[in-house]
Amino acid sequence: MSYLDVLAPSFSFTSPEAFAAQDDNWYADTPIGPVTVRYAEASELLRDKRFDHGGADFLRANGVTSGPIYDWWVPMIVNHDGADHRRLRGLVARAFTPRMVESLRPFIHARAVQLADEIEDRGSVEFVDAFANRLPLAVMCELLGVPAEDYDEFSQWSADIGLVFGLANGGDTAARVERAVAGLDAYVAGLMDRKAARPGGGDVISVLLAAMAEDGTASRDEVRNLLVTLVFGAHDNTRHQFSNSIVTFAEHPDQWMRLRADPSLAGSAVEECMRWRPSAGALIRRASADLTFHGLDVPEGMIFTTAVATAQRDPRAYPGGRVFDIAARYDAPLLQFGAGPHYCLGSALARTELTEALPLLAARFGPPELPAEPLPWRPALGTFGPESLPVSFARV
Structure with a gap:
């Protein structure tokens, strides 16, 4: 059986060794247990009701048995199933509707234009700070009604909370996640108090509070947990997806020019960027x-890791999928938003942000160029992307 040292600082789920493991079998052994590396088995596992999201067992396996992380993670919506999950998901769905996402499109476009103007003035930028972080942060704050003066503090918490899936990496990871959870929890509680004092707003918090008051669907603690989890899913993942997309286009400048020449490819380009990295x-x-x-005896409590980045290049599911092609069309759905009843409610918002912004950048600038020195990547486990991204855009 192939062995992948997923805790090594330089490990990548899209490395030659990861694809060699995929060619060898459907899973590989690692220091943290089995990792599914093929698409079919990964997709099946994400839908298999015999597996859940880990709950307290995931935290205990990483040395967390109490404190802010535990108090946030264990009651999280993904750790509920059946009637409880449907109740909480239905509550979020009241505020996170397709109409709401579409109503944000003009705001997303206007903010993307503003950020692109700033990039044009400078030419060379640190892309995470200049665009990848600022656009989804502005959208998330618009959703929640967070005032602009709180953006910076809110941004740091939102960035660090995404490290929760990488607790096994050790170091200061747990401390950073704990600070982020505690900060967001207190901040969101304060926002809820302010919104409750002035009911009737159209932001997500106001809608959830109104639903809570109307029929008692959820408790105040459950709403607060839902909101912190919404920040966790909707900001940090999207900012890294923006950065990952720019890195990918820097590696494939011909595909950037293809998008520039044909903006109608925006939708398929976004899907391909999310599939590729x-x-x-x-x-x-x-x-x-x-x-x-699939023939593997699995004891209760065993943690499985699904290697999404590896599985989404599996040629068994994506014929020719080890080549990046923004015009490609595949039948296999992406795995990065999960599957089944727990499919990510924020996927439509992420797609909208990327679909508005990437063709706009391609229309304004030439292909991105990266520095010669290696980029500082986050560990492979957890929300993945470069911590910083110095990039130059040629004017064309």
């Missing part, structure tokens, strides 16, 4: 009982 490079699941999965 997803910000959710790995997802975790836990066996809820002793079971057998």
